[in-house]
Amino acid sequence: MKAALLLATLSLRIFVPAYAYETTTGAVMICDTQKQVERYVQLFDGDPQVAIHTVNTEENNPNACALVDVSYVEGPEVGMARSTSYAFRIVPIAVVGVNTSRGYGPVKPALFFMPIKIDEIAV
Numbered sequence: 001m002k003a004a005l006l007l008a009t010l011s012l013r014i015f016v017p018a019y020a021y022e023t024t025t026g027a028v029m030i031c032d033t034q035k036q037v038e039r040y041v042q043l044f045d046g047d048p049q050v051a052i053h054t055v056n057t058e059e060n061n062p063n064a065c066a067l068v069d070v071s072y073v074e075g076p077e078v079g080m081a082r083s084t085s086y087a088f089r090i091v092p093i094a095v096v097g098v099n100t101s102r103g104y105g106p107v108k109p110a111l112f113f114m115p116i117k118i119d120e121i122a123v
Helices: 002-015 034-043 048-059
Strands: 024-031 065-074 079-082 087-100 103-118
Antiparallel strands (some): 079 087
């Protein structure tokens, strides 16, 4: 009976697909919430530091938005936002690593939101 149960368990593992996620590394701007990213985009005029500082001041949280160097897995687009001159897709990301003096190291996954600039072409 144990052998049959073991065989059934192993056969399930063979037929259950394994999922791999593509990890991206680099410096990105992230915020704690989608709303904060939307506000960042409204304020963005080409200088990310000014927009980040303003959002963080409005949120009364010095870490609501930040430029960080991380490893992350990108989720599906959850929205779009525009400033007067720029358009951005908004995507959730799971941060899975941070860049340290020894290179990228793993961290407990954490959810953030990131704007991705859309290059618009006038026709």
